[in-house]
Amino acid sequence: MADDIHQQKPDEKPIVGTVMVPFPMQGHLNEILHLGNLVASYNIPVHFVGSTPHNQQAKQRLHGWEPETTRKIHFHDIKLPHHQQPNIPLNPPKPDTESKFPGHLQPLFDATEQLRQPVFQLVQNLSTEFKRIVIIHDTMMAFVVQDANSISNAETYAFHSVSAFTIFLYIWESLGDHKPFELDLDIPNGIPSNQGCFTPRFTAYIAKQYEALNFDSGRLYNTSRVIEGKYIDLIAKLPGYANKTLFAIGPLNPINTKSKTRHRSLDWLDKQETGSVLYVSFGTSVSMTEDQITELAIGLEKSSQKFLWIFRFSDRVDLSADEDLGRDRLPYGYEIRVQDKGIVIRDWAPQVEILAHPSVGGFMSHCGWNSCMESISMGVPIAAWPMHSDQPRNAVLVTQVLRTGINVIDWAHRSELVRSTTIETIVRRLMISKEGEAMRKRAVEIGRSVRESTAEGGVSRLEIDSFVAHIRR
Secondary structure, X not given: OOOOOOOXXXXXXXXXXXXXXXXXXXXXXXXXXXXXXXHHOOOOOEEXXXXXXXXXXXXXXXXXXXXXXXXXXXXXXXXXOXXXXXXXXXXXOOOOOOOOOOHHHHHHXXXXXXXXXXXXXXXXXXXXXXOEEEEEEEHHHHHHHHHHHHOOOEEEEEEEOOOHHHHHHHHHHHOOOOOOOOOOXXXXXXXXOOOOOOOHHHHHHHHHHHHXXXXXXXXXXXXXXXXXXXXXXXXXXXXXXXXXEEEEOOOOOOOOOOOOOXXXXXXXXXXXXXXXXXXXXXXOOOOOOHHHHHHHHHHHHHHOOEEEEEOOOOOOOOOOOOOOOOOOOOOOOHHHHOOOOEEEEOOOOOHHHHHHOOOEEEEEEOOOHHHHHHHHHOOOOEEEOOOOOOHHHHHHHHHHHOOOEEEOOOHHHOOOOOOHHHHHHHHHHHHHOHHHHHHHHHHHHHHHXXXXXXXXXXXXXXXXXXXXXXXXX
């Protein structure tokens, strides 16, 4: 990245400093910390603010960057009031058949509102040190940062942690019969409804954030115009966006991973044939029932395909809880039976490095946007199994728009148990059929284009260069 520094006189204030305000779910934390590293690579001071345990979590789980880059970031740890509700068991949350959204985390989301005053105080203090202080915040933290609008030399930029495709559809549908223009492209059929995507409490939380989201100077998107340029352009035409500058600066995940320590999963992948392994992971906000875990395990085994399965449950409110508690839920003797074909990983694993490994030929995913972007940028096709939030629509983007994946289950049947026979069929279709091979070739081509977009002169590189120039103006 660019490392030029604007010249200034010794007694002058630096031109710009930035404050990053993430939403405390792993996918959101990860994206904004990636963005923080990207901004820091331009020699712009970065201040990352959040609760003490989540700042620690973000640093521990980050991978792919040189440690020197992250050390440039100033982390501001804020102690929140105790948000663990009484009598909440330490066991993973019991999955709900209607909505798999991690509603058990709602006390934490509500507690983040206590960051409002500390964040304002930090921005106010930093505003005296820089000619311009730039706040980059997750859209789900708009309530927290709204007071920055009263600081004369402060600018705020909302960061969208989901796909432009998903954002456009949500806004377009909300306009009802008052559409401002005719669409000049085909929207895929069967767009999933919002039913089952969120709990009612989180839906109300989202509404509260968007009520406060009326002060930002621009929007940032973790996407590339290579894959979503037409949807970025459509968003720019929507009411309320006329005076906003939009920057498609993704993928934020590193393209060339630079971890100095090597996870054991990579050693196992080294021994496998090129493109032969299915990577299975459902992120940090998904918990499956025991019946579904059993069906998945049997389906993977019966497919006779090699697999690397990250077997974790949803993060808890209490991040210090024992992660292995209650996790012996695989069929008896399973790991011994599949040891020639598969490996089960129960700890944190470096997903970007796994997806970049030449042995990986497919990804069974919940289609969180982080996972989608990482898979797309590494050229790996997806077996899409969305669970909640924006994931059902991300799955449509992957399977119908980009055509680099297949559905495990239709969203309309989300409450049904996915049987091992279905999983076996899907795995074999993705990994060893002609259909899967065509998807893999297309994924590789798109991945190459996305990676090229981050190189000097590429569209994503030009977007981040443009954003940096804009805040340094």
